[in-house]
Amino acid sequence: MTANNDSNDLEALFDSIAADFVPEKPVAPVKTPVAAAPATDDNDDLQALFDSVAAEAEVATANASATSSVVDETAENWSNQEAVFNRIGHMARALHDTLGQLGYDKLLEKTVSALPDAKDRLAYVANLTEQAACRVLNATDIASPLVDDMENGARALGERWNKVFANQLSTPDFKLLAVDTRAFLNEQLPQKTKATHAQLTEIMMAQDFQDLTGQVIKKIVGLAQELETGLMTVLLEIVPEAKRTVEVTSLMNGPVVNAEGRTDVVVNQGQVDDLLDSLGF
Amino acid sequence: MAADPKMKFLVVDDFSTMRRIVRNLLKELGFTNVDEAEDGAIALQKLQGGGFEFVVTDWNMPNMDGLTLLQTIRATPSLKHLPVLMITAEAKKENIIAAAQAGASGYIVKPFTAGTLSEKLNKIFEKIGLA
Numbered sequence: 367m368t369a370n371n372d373s374n375d376l377e378a379l380f381d382s383i384a385a386d387f388v389p390e391k392p393v394a395p396v397k398t399p400v401a402a403a404p405a406t407d408d409n410d411d412l413q414a415l416f417d418s419v420a421a422e423a424e425v426a427t428a429n430a431s432a433t434s435s436v437v438d439e440t441a442e443n444w445s446n447q448e449a450v451f452n453r454i455g456h457m458a459r460a461l462h463d464t465l466g467q468l469g470y471d472k473l474l475e476k477t478v479s480a481l482p483d484a485k486d487r488l489a490y491v492a493n494l495t496e497q498a499a500c501r502v503l504n505a506t507d508i509a510s511p512l513v514d515d516m517e518n519g520a521r522a523l524g525e526r527w528n529k530v531f532a533n534q535l536s537t538p539d540f541k542l543l544a545v546d547t548r549a550f551l552n553e554q555l556p557q558k559t560k561a562t563h564a565q566l567t568e569i570m571m572a573q574d575f576q577d578l579t580g581q582v583i584k585k586i587v588g589l590a591q592e593l594e595t596g597l598m599t600v601l602l603e604i605v606p607e608a609k610r611t612v613e614v615t616s617l618m619n620g621p622v623v624n625a626e627g628r629t630d631v632v633v634n635q636g637q638v639d640d641l642l643d644s645l646g647f
Numbered sequence: 648m649a650a651d652p653k654m655k656f657l658v659v660d661d662f663s664t665m666r667r668i669v670r671n672l673l674k675e676l677g678f679t680n681v682d683e684a685e686d687g688a689i690a691l692q693k694l695q696g697g698g699f700e701f702v703v704t705d706w707n708m709p710n711m712d713g714l715t716l717l718q719t720i721r722a723t724p725s726l727k728h729l730p731v732l733m734i735t736a737e738a739k740k741e742n743i744i745a746a747a748q749a750g751a752s753g754y755i756v757k758p759f760t761a762g763t764l765s766e767k768l769n770k771i772f773e774k775i776g777l778a
Binding site for chain 2: 496500506618625630631633634635638
């Protein structure tokens with residue numbers, strides 16, 4: 367059996383109706399649709415349904431015009447409304463089919479669910495990078511005085527040793543210098559380098575956001591590309607040609623993320639300086 | 648550096664990280680008298696309180712942006728002499744030209760280095776006769 371289920375149902379319905387009206391010859395009308403069934407598709411069914419509805423409406427109007435004016439009016443309103451409903455039904459169907467064929471239904475569905483997610487992800491990135499920046503700045507705040515201490519301590523001892531070599535230091539002072547130097551090398555220096563090293567590790571560990579934000583950003587870039595492709599197609603169909611070349615001329619654009627092929631932006635400080643020089647500033 | 652190490656700076660940026668970085672760089676250059684403002688409007692209030700000798704400002708900020716701040720400073724008789732150095736991510740040529748025309752003393756594009764900041768500061772000090 368090659369006919370689809372839909373056709374079978376319709377045939378069964380047709381059979382039952384036909385049986386009511388033509389009890390003497392139930393076989394003849396049935397045979398023809400069955401023979402045509404393999405070629406039947408959805409559109410044919412819809413067309414048949416539409417025809418039958420339209421025919422009913424015509425009959426109703428014809429019947430109504432033959433009766434009293436009150437009935438006539440009601441019937442006419444009803445048939446008008448029905449025509450509107452029919453029309454809207456056809457439009458909705460056409461829109462649904464078009465979106466489906468273009469793949470926009472999937473896109474819209476995905477967009478609705480993906481956008482709030484992307485917002486959360488970006489907030490997460492902002493959060494992690496801010497935390498990392500704070501950790502690094504805190505670490506340098508701790509490490510800087512330690513390095514300064516080591517530098518100052520070494521310089522002070524060095525100057526005293528210079529005096530030894532210039533024969534300007536007395537024996538007791540020399541003994542004191544030896545004790546101070548020993549303490550510096552054995553205690554102060556290792557303690558401070560260790561503390562500095564801990565801060566260097568802290569700075570290194572603060573970069574762990576890169577892995578997490580990298581993954582999140584990749585996902586958002588993918589989403590943005592899909593959205594852009596879809597929206598661009600829609601926009602190109604809708605926006606009049608004359609409007610397409612209008613550029614946004616704002617002075618607050620943030621960082622230039624891709625300067626390739628652009629002549630309206632500078633890419634380094636040297637170009638800033640050259641531009642200002644050329645203008646006489 | 649020949650400029651007075653007690654010179655009072657105002658660092659204006661809406662991101663605390665950038666304010667901290669600029670403050671640290673200024674400290675390394677010997678300037679420890681630094682105050683911060685998170686947008687142009689707050690900066691203007693602080694400047695009108697007096698005592699500041701140098702302004703380092705971002706461009707893109709809420710409430711009042713850096714260019715408006717610069718224009719307001721140049722239009723205010725008590726403030727118009729202040730050196731204003733812009734440190735911003737805005738890298739369009741028209742931005743740089745607009746800043747120069749509004750009277751910016753210098754323009755640094757982010758990301759920048761400690762060397763660039765030092766060089767631009769010295770250039771401004773030279774211009775105003777401090778170096």
